[in-house]
Amino acid sequence: MDVSEFTPSPEQYAFTFGGVAPVRRVRPGDALRLWSDDAFCGALRSVDDLPSARLNMPYVNPQTGPFYVEGAEPGDTLALHLVSLEPARDWGASSLIPFFGGMTSTDRVASLQPPLPETTWIYELDRSRQTVTFVASRSDHRIELPVEPMLGTVGVAPAAGEAHSSLVPERFGGNMDAPQVRAGATVYLGVNVEGALFSLGDGHYRQGEGEACGTAVEGAMTTTVLVELVKGVPTPWPRIEDDDAWMSVGSSRPMEDAWRIASRDMIGWFGDLFALDPLDGYQLLTQMAQVPVANVVDTNYSVVVKAAKSLLPQASAYGGLHADLRQRAAALGVG
Amino acid sequence: MDVSEFTPSPEQYAFTFGGVAPVRRVRPGDALRLWSDDAFCGALRSVDDLPSARLNMPYVNPQTGPFYVEGAEPGDTLALHLVSLEPARDWGASSLIPFFGGMTSTDRVASLQPPLPETTWIYELDRSRQTVTFVASRSDHRIELPVEPMLGTVGVAPAAGEAHSSLVPERFGGNMDAPQVRAGATVYLGVNVEGALFSLGDGHYRQGEGEACGTAVEGAMTTTVLVELVKGVPTPWPRIEDDDAWMSVGSSRPMEDAWRIASRDMIGWFGDLFALDPLDGYQLLTQMAQVPVANVVDTNYSVVVKAAKSLLPQASAYGGLHADLRQRAAALGVG
Amino acid sequence: MDVSEFTPSPEQYAFTFGGVAPVRRVRPGDALRLWSDDAFCGALRSVDDLPSARLNMPYVNPQTGPFYVEGAEPGDTLALHLVSLEPARDWGASSLIPFFGGMTSTDRVASLQPPLPETTWIYELDRSRQTVTFVASRSDHRIELPVEPMLGTVGVAPAAGEAHSSLVPERFGGNMDAPQVRAGATVYLGVNVEGALFSLGDGHYRQGEGEACGTAVEGAMTTTVLVELVKGVPTPWPRIEDDDAWMSVGSSRPMEDAWRIASRDMIGWFGDLFALDPLDGYQLLTQMAQVPVANVVDTNYSVVVKAAKSLLPQASAYGGLHADLRQRAAALGVG
């Protein structure tokens, strides 16, 4: 199978889900190799590059796309299998942006306090060691951390003529900032408009759960993705499947509602997978869920509810699509 | 070293942190072997035992204690090292209690909807297989799950004359329902009153993160615990240390505040452990925290912020107390 | 001055702020007389008309507009002075929509409980008595309530290419459901795009604060509005001025953040009006704010922070525009 490549020019960067014309048409089954710029549009390259001077707010978190998927219609599910994520630069950046992040007052969690001092950290990537290095700004610490590439953002166009900033995680996916969106995972997204119009970006060379300060080790990324379509099967909120787990991602505020959304979705999924009654699914989930927080910094917060396959009976989601995509991915010989 | 035993009579069950006279005096260094009843006071023994008929609300979640620790004063830290947790019955119980749990309206998340149907599940414990078995109430599913014993509740008396229900997780510990409170872990709690007055209970034979329905596999437990005291070192919110991680536990509503509390505490702890400036600690935490949700069902919600030791420089907390307690625990030859 | 009229055809109904082409161009100073359909698109006309059968979700809350205001640019403030609001039908409707409202679980405050029963109430309007009548659905009560017409929704296009459902209250205005948006009030909205692109609708013949069940006495409305533009003066969040008070409206979740947004804005406004330092403004607001809740049912909740002019020194906002508009409105001889 061919892998078609796409690198957007800066003029092609998409800053919303919805409201943007497609850059390409693709077909179910296609493999794409996509370059995405980092969330800062590559503008933070040294510790002296501060957000207020270098960023053109709110034009951050540029997405690569959208792609029009032939045959996709509302009520279908788009499956995006991440074959590989390769850091496309030798450094990543993270920064404290004034009034943005989880441990500061913000535009919405408003206070009268001044912002935290703007600070930028640059993480050098060591490809042989597969590490990025944290260098403290106010002391001499250097700490090597493993590279664990992921995509902060992947989504489709929302329904009903809406267009949302790529900074927002929502029902349509978007800026979920979930470390589980990594190579080997399949992301399922409900299709809201003809062609689905998916985009992706916001590569992170690594990110802790919660993404406390609001910016991960942000880095340009080359993503190889297999595109599939499940006709006639809706997916109400984003789901992720990998070899080890089924996952639902809820995004809302306050954070408990993100959890409620994802838990309800997983209980519904248990119904599909195992023919479990919702109350029994609720009980079973109570005893075996893993619940890693994804982000506490975006306009909505995101929480992952995860069910380990090893604890559950054998089952296939979406007709066994994930296993199938894993095989096709292996055949690609990428990553 | 001797291990002294204590099993409370039902009249000795403590239902608050604070406001209860100590059952025993202990000394730093003591090892205790404590029996605790389950959160239902043992009243749910079959699927026909429904909460509204069997429970004497709000007298649930009985604690074993409080214990007066000689020499403990406000401003100290109490360290409780969990040597072993042994299920003390051959079954655990979980139940849907009307208007309690995460996927229902509650006393506070009030709605006009009727409650979910009361339902009780009994989990048989297989000691040889080290499993408990989920038996669906509305179909024929049986799913074996590994036993992973933990304590839902451990805490000290609050400050300033307060007394809080054992159902509440707070600054003083309490009903955090964090699966990380298990054998091999050291729990650090700030002392608020002379003698600290700690209690523990709420054994869970296993629990998923979030404790979705509000009740885990609740079971009577025999807990062996080593008691230590760190004089003159305060601990503002509960912390947990095990061989793999440092952890802070925040409890509040909405859930993002539980995360904020724990993140701020961990950043402060990074300052102690590594002499990292708070902004550098914030950045480092952003890239490496694990954030498993503990509970989304209690009066406060609890979130664990976890820092893996393997990713960080070598460091000792509280003068290396955890490693020391591990050795002493091994010498006990228990569990 | 002429008053130009506009009544949209159903094909012209706007269901988003942003993403819709203008229906008319208007100039600062223009007076418009606008008909708007009710939030149900007129589909609920008897107590037997239930939402799930009659509504074409999510195509509800149709807006009249958008209007392109000549000369409006980002950074300006649009002022909309409501000269009169006249009920355009002889009845209003309110309805319990499944999983929508404040006293039910919802799409986001998710639970496993079934929805409340769908119910529709029709309120007959008595023009001579200026009342609408509540008729209980499950008993014989009839209670006459005064007509107090207001607009639930008024807003401009959001920034940065976004388009949001007309069900959402946000920084750009939208579905604030604030009873203070009534005849005699001036609404100030920051302009985000050329032409401002304002729309309005969602007439309520009356509404309690909070809009508990999610739908007020929804009714078609004829609104006479004076359009003005304040060049070069930004307005970060919606504000309302009437003869008695200055008001800021915050919209977010959780509800305390809606309050924080509005309070911060009012403190900033106090700085403009009185040259008060922010901390003094904070103190003054503490002792004299009125804080009526607007809605607890929309995707964001809205809170009004209100400062009574009678308690404060004489001052003029936006160059005395409100007083000027009041005079111009009187000269219109409408309403």
Place this chain on the structure above:
Amino acid sequence: MDVSEFTPSPEQYAFTFGGVAPVRRVRPGDALRLWSDDAFCGALRSVDDLPSARLNMPYVNPQTGPFYVEGAEPGDTLALHLVSLEPARDWGASSLIPFFGGMTSTDRVASLQPPLPETTWIYELDRSRQTVTFVASRSDHRIELPVEPMLGTVGVAPAAGEAHSSLVPERFGGNMDAPQVRAGATVYLGVNVEGALFSLGDGHYRQGEGEACGTAVEGAMTTTVLVELVKGVPTPWPRIEDDDAWMSVGSSRPMEDAWRIASRDMIGWFGDLFALDPLDGYQLLTQMAQVPVANVVDTNYSVVVKAAKSLLPQASAYGGLHADLRQRAAALGVG
């Protein structure tokens, strides 16, 4: 009828609801004239008195009481009719306390930002003009505001052996900071323990809704109160009745839950007052509630849901007790 007086010595100040022995026994029907110190224990007397130097945290908000009411048992309702509130000093104080208040990060809404600068404002009381004067700290503004005395705190002992700081508003009343608790109002509180054990304090010479900075115009107060008991009628959350309205007060976090609690309670009360079905009560409340926010600064936030008597059919709550107490109060010839 005699009015018995009580002024606590500082050693008698109560800092919790629950856990404190009664200072007096009283009988239903008794009239009491009670002096209460201000929330700062009188320690802030000039603008140079800053909280961190003068306050003995957490020993603030001292209550006068508790009073043991003869015959009061769990399941009864205590009615406290406020006959008069008289400022007991010629000045009130308000202060910014570090990390306390609504427009700052706090202990729970944690951030890494430094606190706002400590500042104290002193409000001189002019008894002839019935005003207090705001004097800006950073400019020359002086603004006279009407005295509107109220009690920030009134409550009973909680159930089940709990004891809560007097800073907390809860189901048992406490620090609701609702301006509606003023002369002429009757406060209804459910009795949780024998004798009810009510206390009151936290006089405010005036307070805006929301109590933005966390401290009102705090002043010592002399309160004349009539005590009554309604046997066998429970009151689940605090209610207030005055000549104009029935009110329910909810206290929780996030703020929407405070509203939900109060709305559900009012719908239940509508059932008692008018035999309205809950869904009809929900609908009626939707169209006529007033929802003033009480506080957004305490450990729980408080919201008042208010139903104007003028809009509703004639009805009597608690057997017409409020009207009766009004008459008895008039006969006292106080205030």
